[in-house]
Amino acid sequence: MEIPKFDVAVAPRVGPGVAAGVDETMIRGLVETFYERVRADPFIGPVFEAAVADWDEHLARLADFWSSVLLASGRYKGQPMAVHARLGGLGADHFARWLELFSDTAAEVWPGPAADLAIAKARQIGESLQLGLAFARR
Numbered sequence: 723m724e725i726p727k728f729d730v731a732v733a734p735r736v737g738p739g740v741a742a743g744v745d746e747t748m749i750r751g752l753v754e755t756f757y758e759r760v761r762a763d764p765f766i767g768p769v770f771e772a773a774v775a776d777w778d779e780h781l782a783r784l785a786d787f788w789s790s791v792l793l794a795s796g797r798y799k800g801q802p803m804a805v806h807a808r809l810g811g812l813g814a815d816h817f818a819r820w821l822e823l824f825s826d827t828a829a830e831v832w833p834g835p836a837a838d839l840a841i842a843k844a845r846q847i848g849e850s851l852q853l854g855l856a857f858a859r860r
């Protein structure tokens with residue numbers, strides 16, 4: 723009997739977003755709408771306006787980030803912890819507002835299961851970023 727071969731090295735990596743129907747077009751749409759709202763926000767908007775020089779580049783990088791998180795595309799190569807540490811002075815209230823805007827936007831522009839997944843991931847990542855920042859400050 724022939725034993726079917728399964729080559730792990732060439733097996734495609736499937737991200738958690740695939741089953742929830744996430745695709746690259748949806749990611750781009752979410753990222754664009756979310757950062758429009760972030761920029762307009764009186765509390766966290768100014769942090770971004772002070773730090774981001776090139777918004778096209780920022781949006782492309784964040785689309786790569788979410789594509790890596792949700793679709794396992796591996797496109798994002800960066801160090802979010804170091805980037806946020808460099809911003810200085812980010813607190814729990816910044817993260818809470820960020821997550822509130824992200825959750826509202828995802829729930830509005832994405833179907834339920836995809837939005838739930840993205841929100842859960844954002845919450846997890848936000849928590850680990852905050853933990854990392856707290857340690858870096860010790």
Ligand code: HEM
Binds near residue numbers: 816
């Ligand atoms: C779950 C929460 C968050 C996630 C997942 C997240 C994710 C990211 C990622 C992936 C980048 C790109 C980093 C790179 O250049 O490689 C970034 C950049 C940035 N984030 Fe966040 N972030 C979060 C929360 C926040 C909060 C709360 C703030 C401030 C209120 C913030 C402000 C910024 C700014 C200003 C940049 C651009 C920095 C620069 O280009 O110099 N982020 N974020």
